Amino acid sequence: MGSKSAATSESLLDELQNTLAHGTVARRVETLRRVTDLFINGAVDFKDEQIRLFDDVFQCLMEHIETSARVLLSSRLAPIDTAPPLTVRALAFDDLIEVAAPVLSRSERLDDEMLIETARNKSQAHLMAISVRRVLSGAVTDVLVLRGNDEVIQSTVNNPGAEFSDGGFTQLVDRAEGDDNLATCIAMRPTIPRHLYLKLLAKASATVRERLEAANPQQAGDVPTAVREATQRARSVPAAITPETAIAHALVKSLYEDGRLDEHQVTSFAETGKFDEANASLAALASVPVSIAEHMMIETRAEGVMILAKVCGMSWSTVKAIIEMRDKLSGAEPTDLAACKATYERLRPSTAQQVLRFHRMQQSAPAA
DSSP states (O other), rough: OOHHHHHHHHHHHHHHHHHHHOOOOOHHHHHHHHHHHHHHHHHGGGGGHHHHHHHHHHHHHHHOOOOOHHHHHHHHTTOOOTSSSHHHHHHOOOHHHHHHHHHHOOOTOHHHHHHHHHHHEEEHHHHHHHHHHSSSHHHHHHHHHHHOOHHHHHHHOOHHHOOOHHHHHHHHHHHHTTTTHHHHHHHHHHHOHHHHHHHHHHHHHHHHHHHHHHHHHHTTTTOOOOEOTTSSSSSOOOOOOOOHHHHHHHHHHHHTTTTOOOHHHHHHHTTTTTTHHHHHHHHHTTOOOHHHHHHHHTTTSSSHHHHHHHTTOOOOHHHHHHHHHHHHTTOOOOOHHHHHHHHHHHOOOOHHHHHHHHHHHHSOOOOO
């Protein structure tokens, strides 16, 4: 710092001592303004030790000042990446949303741990402020999805910088039932896992499907019809495929063409939770389109899986691995494996072939 800046700092230190010792609230506010000016003007060059000093000063001055002064401090510190961390944390944890919102929505000083703590303990308004941050990790969105009201959920899903874990997506798909806007936004997230996308579509209203077709016109024409468990009739659904799913399908195609796709490989895919790979493998081995296998795989009951596996001539241990993968991915109640085993052992390959023919016929029928 130059001599002028040093002189400013010295006069400010004197003022600070007097203010903290016996200053009025108005004087505290004026001193806080001057300290903030000093910090903002030099923020780029301050070392960690100096930032710690500012942190102490800000926290002392923040006691007993009115809301409007805390709001102003929060607004001024929010865009500064090197803002004193303990001060930012105190502002973020303020019960008054006017004080907390600027730093919660913008400050890079708040790490995931702080955001999660706030999201777990503060109001819906605090959650809303967090939901619009430039970047949100899956760990933070997990809490927003768990605790947030409809407005918070919608805001989080609309945030292009938000990431979601598989568990977060599972909860979102459950929340979206009956909410066309939310269902459409979730289905258009580029990273939604394929099995959850299909589950969402299976429950989606005609409005949602129309919106998704409008958003993906290039796919609407060649979209296959899907067997609807509830209605047993074909309906047209858009099936936008993410890059991850496309890569998985290409891998399986390559294994199949090289003669390296076998039951052992399918079991391995299922045990490691690779829905796309397991699904495409069953489709290839049963000689059906991937779309038919997908919709049989996501049926509520496990019959679809057992029919595909029986047509492929797979052992019960592989079927069990696939059913367990489905249960884990959907977060549903565990399937009654003993009952499934009995059904699978009774199921004749000829019956399985017949049911599969029915599924093929349903898919090639005109859309309802």
